[in-house]
Amino acid sequence: MDNPLPANFVPSAEIGLELARTTCGTCHGLQGDGIIRDKEGNPRLNKAGEPMSMGPTFPRLAGQHPEYILQQLRSLQISHMDPERAKKEGIYRVEVQMMPYVSMPMMGGKMLDSEMAAHIAAWFSSQKPVLADAAKTPSNEFETRIDYLYRGGDVNRNIPACSSCHSPSGMGNGPAKYPMIAGQYAQYTEKQLFAFKNSRAEKAVRSNDPERMMRDIAERLTDEEIKGLAKYIETLQIKRPTIRQANN
Structure with missing residues (x-):
């Protein structure tokens, strides 16, 4: 992801969605909300009739700022591929489950680059954040x-x-x-x-x-x-x- 974005580059949420279908959506949920969905985008339900979740191992990305998503993807990629460089630059971050997605050819045989990451960030940042039904009032x-x-x-x-x-x-x-x-x-x-x-x-x-x-x-x-x-x-x-x- 060291390649700079082209001049006048405009990230596409539509392209980001297609990339997410085969990569990020597997763990974070296609909409970044952690919910497991079918091919039509409908939540899969458990026996209690509740949406099935990926769980807290993978963060919710829905509504996250694209600048932050891009920053973290770059940090993860460099850290897994060249940890000494990452430590020297002060961007070291390792997440084992992210390693194959940032350091190996995964997306159509291509390595994750800045343009792909920008499209992915555009998609997840456009999604509705997952929030609590009501704010919690301190009780003790x-x-x-x-x-x-x-x-x-x-x-x-x-x-x-x-x-x-x-x-x-x-x-x-x-x-x-x-x-x-x-x-x-x-x-x-x-x-x-x-x-x-x-x-x-x-x-x-x-x-x-x-x-x-x-x-x-x-x-x-x-x-x-x-x-x-x-x-x-x-x-x-x-x-x-x-x-x-x-x-x-």
């Missing part, structure tokens, strides 16, 4: 502390508010490449926060945050706070127009 002292930690941080421990980058609603900031986190699986968010916290370990898997921003914050959080924030983030709600209907 710990949840109240987590709510304040997200919105106000902790000055005494030099922990900035999560909302300062990811916004109060969890919408994030696309141009700054701060991801949308609202509605993300709690288990996935927890895993990523612990990956940042343990970045100094011998077998660290993630250090692709500029200026150690997330690593420094995660190291100052307790394990309980990380778990609490992950659950809190999953309940955040945002309102954002859908660019393209997800079931096409």
Whole structure:
């Protein structure tokens, strides 16, 4: 993905959809919502009549900022193909399940390149985010502390508010490449926060945050706070127009 995008390049959600059908959609769900669907795009139901989910191993991508998706795909590709370069450039991130998709010819015999990635990002970013039915109100002292930690941080421990980058609603900031986190699986968010916290370990898997921003914050959080924030983030709600209907 070192190849620059051509001048006046316009990513296509339609092309991204076709690429997602045979690659990304297998794990993230064709619409990036983690839901298993049939060829017509209808959710497959379990015995209880509920949509079948891929589970929290794979993050929800629906509505995610295209800038962030592109950044992470490049980071993953270089990290799996040339880890020393990735570490030197400060973009190291390893996800074993992503290795075949970013480092081997998969898409029509071609390696993932910048144009393919841009089309894929256009598709998933146009989908409707998966959000909680209702915002969760803190019900005890710990949840109240987590709510304040997200919105106000902790000055005494030099922990900035999560909302300062990811916004109060969890919408994030696309141009700054701060991801949308609202509605993300709690288990996935927890895993990523612990990956940042343990970045100094011998077998660290993630250090692709500029200026150690997330690593420094995660190291100052307790394990309980990380778990609490992950659950809190999953309940955040945002309102954002859908660019393209997800079931096409």
